Amino acid sequence: MSKQKNPGKNSAVPARVSRLTNYLLCIALSCAAFSSASAQQGKNQPVRAVEVKTGTVYDWAFSEGVAQGIRREYLSFEKGGKITFIASDQQNIPLRAGSRVYGPKAGEKFGQLLARVDERADIESVREFEAALNAARLRIDQADSQLKQVKNNLQLAQSSFTRNESIWKKKLIPKEQYDASRTELLNAKESLTTAKAELATAKSQEKSALAQLNQAKVALEKTSIFAPFDGVLRKVNVRQGDYWGGPAGATSDREREASSAMVVVDTSQYEVTLNVPYYAGDKLQENQAVFLSWSSAKLLSAAKNHFSDNSVSQGHVYSVSPSINLEQRAIEVKVHTRSGAGLLKDGMHVTAWIMVDKKEDVTLVPNNAIVTRNNKPFVYRVTDQGQAELVAVQTGIEDLNQVEITDGLSPGMQVITEGKHKVVNGTKVRLVQESVHE
Structure with a gap:
């Protein structure tokens, strides 16, 4: 029987070689990166900088x-009825949304008449009370003339009595004549009191007639709409010939606008x-x-x-x-x-x-000069040796384009606004006029 080879022992060698190769490759890449960074650090980085200035910040x-x-009026007729009149603008076109209207001038009570409903009954009431007022004023004139006449008679009776009294005391006229002149004087005084009362009554009637006339005019005013001030019509919800039944109850401005006859805005x-x-x-x-x-x-x-x-x-x-x-x-x-x-x-x-x-007169830098480190503001200042120096600053209020610096910088210093991402503290920089891109 042949011997079986140990597969685990033989496969470990290629694995160790692979790890060693990767380790050496990482070292080589790191060295290359370090060399590149060193080379980058050694040359002057192009940046754009501005001078720290003083000025005004908002x-x-x-x-x-x-x-x-601010001023708007929801205009409506206070009395119901058929709308018989709608005013026209300067082009003789009936009033509509966008038409300009004019309020009362100095010394006037009402502005431009905009519209009215059928007011014939109210007009007749006004005419009736105007006639009553004229009659009361005529009675005042008559009472005033009567009073003047009575005053003249009293003056004459006073003179006659004084003369008769002097003669009667000398026993030159009978007592009956003296008594008659005295009675005439008393009657003249009583006539004066009556004439004054008549004049007062006539004046009271005038006031009553005037009050009734004003009341009738108020009722007539309720049939008309007048411009309360100079402005522009926002809404016109009525036309001539429509019947107006009165404004509906409304709680919001939108409902009031929809239920009013007209809406005018200053x-x-x-x-x-x-x-x-x-x-x-x-x-x-x-x-x-x-x-x-x-x-x-x-x-x-x-x-x-x-x-x-x-x-x-x-x-x-x-x-x-x-x-x-x-x-x-x-x-x-x-x-x-x-x-x-x-x-x-x-x-x-x-x-x-x-x-x-x-x-005013505060130290300012552009917004894009600020860099943040650990939620704290910094700027890169350009030193006299041409290096970027990271400086901690204290900021105040920030405008749309600039920031107030309360501590850390002085007017006249140079701060980097473009190219900040290419520098670190101590990087040599080269100032350029054009914008610096990545």
């Missing part, structure tokens, strides 16, 4: 909301309601500057020009809620526009930038 809070006219100033994240609540205050636009790109472009080109609307924080909205988990902030209202529309969705802080 802190922003961002949010979104809907712009609505487009000269808007209010924007924002829901700002609660963690920014401590920064928010009334009268802080706010910049608004439907386009975030426009806001970014305007920010580069320090908002000097009037391409976006500007406003201020009007109110800040002291509590957090339970549904949105945010703080409700209301903003009122100051300029640029023409760039917005009622109901427009807008983006808002709230300027919560501003610092």
